[in-house]
Amino acid sequence: MARRLPPVIAIDGPSASGKGTVAQLVARDLGFHYLDSGALYRLVALAALEAGLNLDDGLRVSDIALNINTKFNGETVRIGSRDVTDAIRAESISGAASQVAALPGVRDALITRQRAFRRPPGLVADGRDMGSVVFPDATLKIFLTASPEERANRRHKQLMEKGIDASINTLLQDILDRDTRDTTRAAAPLQKSVDAVEIDTTGMTIAAVVAQVLAQCRHALRAP
Ligand code: DC
Numbered sequence: 001m002a003r004r005l006p007p008v009i010a011i012d013g014p015s016a017s018g019k020g021t022v023a024q025l026v027a028r029d030l031g032f033h034y035l036d037s038g039a040l041y042r043l044v045a046l047a048a049l050e051a052g053l054n055l056d057d058g059l060r061v062s063d064i065a066l067n068i069n070t071k072f073n074g075e076t077v078r079i080g081s082r083d084v085t086d087a088i089r090a091e092s093i094s095g096a097a098s099q100v101a102a103l104p105g106v107r108d109a110l111i112t113r114q115r116a117f118r119r120p121p122g123l124v125a126d127g128r129d130m131g132s133v134v135f136p137d138a139t140l141k142i143f144l145t146a147s148p149e150e151r152a153n154r155r156h157k158q159l160m161e162k163g164i165d166a167s168i169n170t171l172l173q174d175i176l177d178r179d180t181r182d183t184t185r186a187a188a189p190l191q192k193s194v195d196a197v198e199i200d201t202t203g204m205t206i207a208a209v210v211a212q213v214l215a216q217c218r219h220a221l222r223a224p
Contacts, residue, residue: 006123009023009030010125010131012129012193015175016151016152016155017201019126022206022210036126042094043077044064047068107129107187131196132193140217142199142216144199145199152175
């Protein structure tokens with residue numbers, strides 16, 4: 001008999017849609033592992049910039065994606081023994097991550113790494129192509145959206161809480177630019193899978209979104 005793979009809850013959506021926070025809380029509630037796939041693209045971008053590479057250099061950047069030594073431990077992310085948890089969240093790395101994510105060689109190199117997170121009792125994975133490419137057989141696919149203005153406000157609040165000053169207009173423009181790049185690239189563009197449940201989170205609290213996703217999870221995980 002074929003061995004059943006651990007269940008996956010795939011949570012996709014555009015930048016700053018709240019996926020990360022929601023996915024982490026859902027994973028904690030279910031007792032599942034958590035994959036922040038965007039962090040992998042951010043790690044590759046950071047390493048490529050530090051190696052002085054041109055971010056269009058598909059061969060060299062893909063080589064970094066294949067060989068980078070990353071470690072995830074709770075919220076802490078490392079390259080080798082170096083803690084890069086904060087470094088990969090810088091706004092400059094957000095743009096660079098979106099650039100390296102457009103390289104097909106980088107996406108291919110990261111697929112096996114992402115699938116390795118699928119371990120019992122299950123996985124909640126957040127990103128752009130979790131339901132469409134990495135885990136097409138996911139038990140449940142969620143697509144989270146919110147208006148660009150709401151996403152810019154959320155990012156602004158997050159940055160202010162960290163004591164980082166930023167203009168809402170610049171953040172909104174960055175979000176719109178990244179949306180365009182992430183949805184129009186040839187390799188695995190951000191798109192809602194036909195079998196995904198879409199939740200527009202504009203005006204919703206995190207708690208309300210988590211409750212709605214958990215209700216969907218319970219239903220999907222119970223189904224034979
Ligand atoms: O979710 P995030 O902002 O940390 O993602 C950083 C960048 O990586 C974002 O511009 C899109 C890209 N990304 C992707 O292409 N595919 C994923 N599964 C996750 C992120």
